[in-house]
Amino acid sequence: MEPTRRPRRLRTDGVRDLVSETELDASDLIAPIFVDATTDERVPIRTMPGHERVPVDDAVARVEEIRETGVEAIIVFGVPESKDAKGSRAWAEDGVVQRATRRITAETDAYVITDVCLCEYTDHGHCGIIEDDAADDPTLTVENDPTLELLQRIAVSQTRAGADMVAPSSMTDGMVGAIREALDDEGFSDVPIMSYAAKYESAFYGPFRDAADGAPAFGDRRHYQMDPANAREAMCEVELDVQQGADVLMVKPALPYLDIVRSIRASYDHPVAAYNVSGEYAMLHAAAEKGWLDLESVARESLLSIKRAGADLILTYFAEDIARRL
Numbered sequence: 001m002e003p004t005r006r007p008r009r010l011r012t013d014g015v016r017d018l019v020s021e022t023e024l025d026a027s028d029l030i031a032p033i034f035v036d037a038t039t040d041e042r043v044p045i046r047t048m049p050g051h052e053r054v055p056v057d058d059a060v061a062r063v064e065e066i067r068e069t070g071v072e073a074i075i076v077f078g079v080p081e082s083k084d085a086k087g088s089r090a091w092a093e094d095g096v097v098q099r100a101t102r103r104i105t106a107e108t109d110a111y112v113i114t115d116v117c118l119c120e121y122t123d124h125g126h127c128g129i130i131e132d133d134a135a136d137d138p139t140l141t142v143e144n145d146p147t148l149e150l151l152q153r154i155a156v157s158q159t160r161a162g163a164d165m166v167a168p169s170s171m172t173d174g175m176v177g178a179i180r181e182a183l184d185d186e187g188f189s190d191v192p193i194m195s196y197a198a199k200y201e202s203a204f205y206g207p208f209r210d211a212a213d214g215a216p217a218f219g220d221r222r223h224y225q226m227d228p229a230n231a232r233e234a235m236c237e238v239e240l241d242v243q244q245g246a247d248v249l250m251v252k253p254a255l256p257y258l259d260i261v262r263s264i265r266a267s268y269d270h271p272v273a274a275y276n277v278s279g280e281y282a283m284l285h286a287a288a289e290k291g292w293l294d295l296e297s298v299a300r301e302s303l304l305s306i307k308r309a310g311a312d313l314i315l316t317y318f319a320e321d322i323a324r325r326l
Helices: 006-009 056-067 096-107 144-160 175-185 203-212 232-244 255-267 280-287 295-309 319-325
Strands: 031-036 052-053 074-080 111-116 165-168 194-199 248-252 272-278 313-316
Touching: 031 056, 031 096, 031 319, 052 056, 056 096, 056 272, 056 319, 074 096, 074 203, 096 280, 111 144, 111 248, 144 175, 165 175, 175 232, 194 232, 194 255, 194 295, 203 280, 232 248, 248 255, 248 313, 255 272, 255 295, 272 280, 272 295, 295 313, 295 319
Parallel strands: 031 052, 031 074, 031 313, 074 111, 111 165, 165 194, 194 248, 248 272, 272 313
Antiparallel strands: none
């Protein structure tokens, strides 16, 4: 008689966990925090239930709350006290991220990653220097090469403040190479770069723009962030970042682009990160509030799918809630 394979034999309690193929651990997760230089108290983020903007004086306490859940790494986003056309507060020695990073690294053991971008700091809300009269131009784009110098300044400034890793997110061509050169020239050759290598022009970013006050004042970002229709282009972007010295390769958003995560995992030995973005977080919360989904179950399943697709690291607003239950 031919032997019959019955997969259900290995789904019973006792053996089910032994043959589980993918594990999710608190050490896989990176928790975003928002530090706001314009407030003296915590401000709830309306579109992201459970998250707040915190003043600089509360940054250490916020990180300690995260660390208590077992999450060891954070990424810091800043809301500056003022904005201008070039986003000069992004690289100021007394900038909001710099001040928060000094305190966090001095008073906690958290691994601190800083976001290297300009959209939260420019008065126009775009990720770099824009062309003259761009507000009246429907073909708006960001000036690529002049923006690179500003990204270098930001990365060096944040690293001097104590950042353990920098994460450029502007999708500026050549950003990884420029930042690597600047960090090396300043003696920071040991500081890794986690590049937003494949960052799509996505509709899932809405709540983040509310959280970080970084929405474009006009136009959109389709001329520098990736077209959601493109997969081969993502591999081109990733290869360029690898050639320029990226240490970690990130895909953003995560769930709509698991095919990209899988392709990168199959093609490169670098650690792969995926950003489970604000819209992914908010839509699950909204469905749970309606009673349509169990929040804890769908959140864990979502993160497990990202890990199964090949991500080594997951940036997620669910980090604390999931870590408590793992």
